[in-house]
Amino acid sequence: MGAPAKLKFDPSGLPAPVALAASEIERRIQRGHTGEELLNQLAALGRLREEELTDQRSSGAVFTPYDVAAELVDRVEIGPGDTVCDPSVGPGVFLLAAAERKLHNGESVPSITQNLRGIDIDPVSVAVARITLQLWAAWRGDHWPTMNSIVEGDALIQTPSEWYGSCDAVIGNPPFLGQFKSDTARDKRRSSVLKEHFGPRYNGYIDESMLFVLLGIELGHKKSRIALILPTSVLGSDSSRAAREWIDETLPLKALWLGGRSIFDTATVDVSAPILGGSQASDCRVFRHGSEKTLQITQPGAGQWASLLAAANGTPRVQLTGRHTLSDTADVSADFRDAYYWLAERVTEGEVIDPRPRLATVGLIDPFQYLYGELEVRFAKQRFRRPVIEIEDQPPRPLANWLLRRSNPKVLVASQTRVIECYADQRGDVLPSTPLITITPTDRTRLWHLLAAVASPAASAWAVTATAGTGLSQETVRLRASLLAKLPLPAPSKRWDEGADLARQIQSGGRNPDTIIQFGEAMNQAYNTPSDELLQWWIQRIQKKRP
Ligand SMILES: C[S@@+](CC[C@H](N)C(=O)[O-])C[C@H]1O[C@@H](n2cnc3c(N)ncnc32)[C@H](O)[C@@H]1O
Numbered sequence: 001m002g003a004p005a006k007l008k009f010d011p012s013g014l015p016a017p018v019a020l021a022a023s024e025i026e027r028r029i030q031r032g033h034t035g036e037e038l039l040n041q042l043a044a045l046g047r048l049r050e051e052e053l054t055d056q057r058s059s060g061a062v063f064t065p066y067d068v069a070a071e072l073v074d075r076v077e078i079g080p081g082d083t084v085c086d087p088s089v090g091p092g093v094f095l096l097a098a099a100e101r102k103l104h105n106g107e108s109v110p111s112i113t114q115n116l117r118g119i120d121i122d123p124v125s126v127a128v129a130r131i132t133l134q135l136w137a138a139w140r141g142d143h144w145p146t147m148n149s150i151v152e153g154d155a156l157i158q159t160p161s162e163w164y165g166s167c168d169a170v171i172g173n174p175p176f177l178g179q180f181k182s183d184t185a186r187d188k189r190r191s192s193v194l195k196e197h198f199g200p201r202y203n204g205y206i207d208e209s210m211l212f213v214l215l216g217i218e219l220g221h222k223k224s225r226i227a228l229i230l231p232t233s234v235l236g237s238d239s240s241r242a243a244r245e246w247i248d249e250t251l252p253l254k255a256l257w258l259g260g261r262s263i264f265d266t267a268t269v270d271v272s273a274p275i276l277g278g279s280q281a282s283d284c285r286v287f288r289h290g291s292e293k294t295l296q297i298t299q300p301g302a303g304q305w306a307s308l309l310a311a312a313n314g315t316p317r318v319q320l321t322g323r324h325t326l327s328d329t330a331d332v333s334a335d336f337r338d339a340y341y342w343l344a345e346r347v348t349e350g351e352v353i354d355p356r357p358r359l360a361t362v363g364l365i366d367p368f369q370y371l372y373g374e375l376e377v378r379f380a381k382q383r384f385r386r387p388v389i390e391i392e393d394q395p396p397r398p399l400a401n402w403l404l405r406r407s408n409p410k411v412l413v414a415s416q417t418r419v420i421e422c423y424a425d426q427r428g429d430v431l432p433s434t435p436l437i438t439i440t441p442t443d444r445t446r447l448w449h450l451l452a453a454v455a456s457p458a459a460s461a462w463a464v465t466a467t468a469g470t471g472l473s474q475e476t477v478r479l480r481a482s483l484l485a486k487l488p489l490p491a492p493s494k495r496w497d498e499g500a501d502l503a504r505q506i507q508s509g510g511r512n513p514d515t516i517i518q519f520g521e522a523m524n525q526a527y528n529t530p531s532d533e534l535l536q537w538w539i540q541r542i543q544k545k546r547p
Pocket residue numbers: 046059060061062063064086087088089090091092093094119120121122125153154155156172173174175176
């Protein structure tokens with residue numbers, strides 16, 4: 001620790017509570033205070049900034065606790081003299097943690113501060129980050145850097161050109177801005193600039209945070225390391241698939257840090273940080289926030305980051321090698337909103353015996369069961385026990401076509417469940433409402449075979465592996481019709497015939513636990529995934545359903 005520093009503290013640009021706290025820290029440093037609690041006080045400047053913000057949702061400004069930033073910094077290898085950049089620097093907590101790490105690695109304070117870079121769209125956060133690092137340098141090294149390398153700007157568009165290709169480590173917690181909601185969606189002009197910049201890796205629905213990973217790679221070089229906190233949903237979302245595949249080709253995923261749902265005070269989104277680059281290893285490592293334990297997991301295929309999360313959560317690994325997929329033998333589709341509104345205007349309470357088509361919602365589909373008449377269901381803001389559809393003589397054209405397609409034998413599949421839950425509508429008299437997925441076999445004699453394939457333990461493990469993290473919780477499968485269409489089917493075999501037969505028995509005769517086990521075993525054989533672990537995993541999940 002040096003002699004009291006010559007501080008050039010300037011509170012302009014700082015919110016009053018931050019200026020007050022910063023001047024208190026300044027006084028302590030002037031008095032030669034050396035206690036480690038100064039570190040907490042510096043980190044707390046960011047919190048004071050956060051408390052000032054009124055619209056955190058649309059700017060994605062949720063600041064990272066210091067211990068989380070330090071944990072991530074420890075997961076990336078930062079060597080002496082390395083240039084470290086945070087492209088959404090906020091009040092600078094990641095740079096503060098990186099500065100501390102470098103100091104403990106023996107780097108001098110002037111060298112450290114010279115090698116830190118940050119950019120943020122919010123000028124006040126930039127001012128807070130600068131003062132934080134200046135006070136840190138004064139405290140740790142009797143030094144007062146300008147910190148002009150922390151700049152204001154839209155990182156995805158205005159990062160200084162000389163930063164590109166020159167950063168050894170890129171760390172941080174970029175804004176999470178989902179593109180399905182209008183208050184967080186990009187405007188057209190920005191969208192077209194970003195599309196131009198990122199080319200085929202860009203997608204109109206890609207979360208903003210994932211674009212920061214692409215930027216991070218551009219800022220780095222072949223040996224850089226990158227760790228950015230992201231919403232866990234991007235590990236498996238369709239909109240970021242092209243980006244993930246490109247990243248794996250460019251700076252492969254080396255590890256995955258799982259932060260969980262509770263690391264931020266103000267947001268409950270589940271977060272992870274893919275860690276790219278660094279020492280060679282054949283396996284991928286998975287760490288959980290606050291845990292010393294490391295899992296070694298076989299490197300996933302290109303862009304299949306969700307599979308690491310699935311494996312870390314105990315999902316058995318399956319390799320489905322069938323030559324044909326579901327879409328080769330069936331139409332797999334979801335329904336459009338118009339169909340929902342049309343149904344909503346025609347749904348009514350049915351009689352015990354009623355010839356009208358019955359309605360299916362996700363809540364009414366359980367494994368091998370359609371709970372019509374057994375469960376009260378909410379649809380279009382009303383409650384029904386036997387929802388039926390009163391259809392006019394001549395429905396409008398697009399809906400008449402839809403009705404025709406949906407009035408066939410089909411398999412109905414729920415989304416957001418722990419295992420794939422599906423039911424065969426043999427008579428074709430059940431009308432699905434969104435977001436149910438409908439599988440209509442080209443050859444209706446294969447209905448039970450398709451039910452058996454989709455309901456099998458292997459299909460559930462396959463779906464969880466592909467989509468982990470994209471659902472309401474890490475435990476749920478979030479099925480999309482486009483994904484389900486790609487489900488590999490087993491090769492024709494006696495075991496699949498047996499599975500189809502057992503599926504029919506389970507559906508018609510109640511869910512006898514022994515028959516369910518026999519079904520799981522038969523389909524494990526049919527899929528050539530004869531694993532007891534897979535069977536147990538599936539049975540445990542299916543048993544948690546209503547009896
Ligand atoms: C989730 S906060 C994280 C801040 C900081 N990295 C931390 O962990 O405490 C995201 C930050 O990104 C900034 N931001 C949002 N859009 C940005 C953009 N296009 N370019 C640069 N910064 C941006 C916000 O102002 C906010 O400070």
